[in-house]
Amino acid sequence: MRLTLKTLSIIFSYPSEDLEELVRNREVVKPLLIGEDGEAAALIMEFLEKLDLERADEEYVAVFEMPPKCSIYAHTYLLKGKEDMVGQLLLEVKSHYKAKQLDMPVDREIPTYLPAMLEYLALVYDEDPKAARRFAKKYLQPWVGELASCLEKNRSLWSLPAKALKRVVDKIAEGRGP
Template identity: 25%
Template sequence: MKDAQKIALIASFLLRYPDATWYDEIGEWKVDTHTVGHPQLRQGLLEFFDYIEEMPRKAFEDQYVRTFDFSQNTTMYLSTYELQGTGEQAEELVKFKAFFLENDYDLPKEMPDYIPALLELCAVIDEEKAREIYDYCKPKLEYIRERFIEAKLPYAFLFDIILSVANGLEDDGR
C-alpha cells in the first residue's frame, strides 16, 4: 500500500467519532502509522496520536463534539461550506455521490460528502481517480484547515497532512 493510501485511511480513522470501539482500535492504527514512509507526515500523525493519548477520553470526546457537531465552521460534511442554498447543496451532494458510484462504492450509512468516507474512498481506488477527488475537495479542506488554525484546534495539523497528500507531497522527503 502506498503512503497516500495509508495516510488517507489513518486520517479517516482519526476523524471518526471517538467511541469505545474507536479507542479499542487506536493502538493498531498507531502501529500502522509507523509504516508510513514519509518521515514528516509519519511524525505528524504520531504526534496527533500522542495528543489523543495524553488527553482524558471524556475531554477528547467533548472537544470532538464541539469541533465537528456544534460548529458550522468545522463540520465533517463538505457540502455545507460556502453554499448559498439547499439547491446548491443538493448539487454538491450529487457530485460527491457520483465519486462513490463511479468507483463502484455505495454509502448506505454516510452522506457522500463526509470527509472520513471520502478519505477511505481515496485510499482504495486508482491513484488518478483519487487525485480527481482530492482536487475537487481541496478548496473546502483548505477552508476547514483555516478555521482550525483560527480556533487554535489541533485538527489543523491533521488537515495539513491530508492536504499534503491532496497536493501529492507524500512522495517527497524520502
C-alpha cells in the first residue's frame, strides 16, 4: 500500500513536477500499483490518463479552493460544529508525526492536510501496521467517503483517486493488507 498512498499524496497535493513525473511514468508505476490493489490502481490510472497537465492547477484550485469546494483538510469534516477543537486535533495529529520522528511536511502545512496524512501513513504502513490501522481508522476513514462524494457531485476528475483513496483507507483501517 505504500506506493499507492505515496501516489495519492502526490495526486491530492497542489499540481507540481511530482505530478507531471507521475503522469509521464504512469506505465512504469502501473504494475506496482496493481500489485498493491488492482481496483485502486485502475482508478488512479484512469485519473492519470485523463488529467490535462496544462489545466491541472486551474482545476485543482476550482475544486479544492473555490466554492463550492471539497476540502482536503480532515478537520473540516471531523470537527463540523466543533470548530473550537481544531487546535487540539491539529496538535494530536502532529504528535503522531513527531512520535515516529518522521520528516513530515507539517511545518509547511496544517497537519490535517490530506497529502501530509497520506505521507505519514505511507511511511508508517510497513514499519508499524497497527499504528497505520489506528491512524487510518481515527483520522481518515470517517471522512474520505464524504470527500469522494463531494468530488463526484462536482463532477471532478479527482473523484477517481478519491474513490481509490476510500478503498485503500478502508482496507488499512480494517486491517486488510495488499
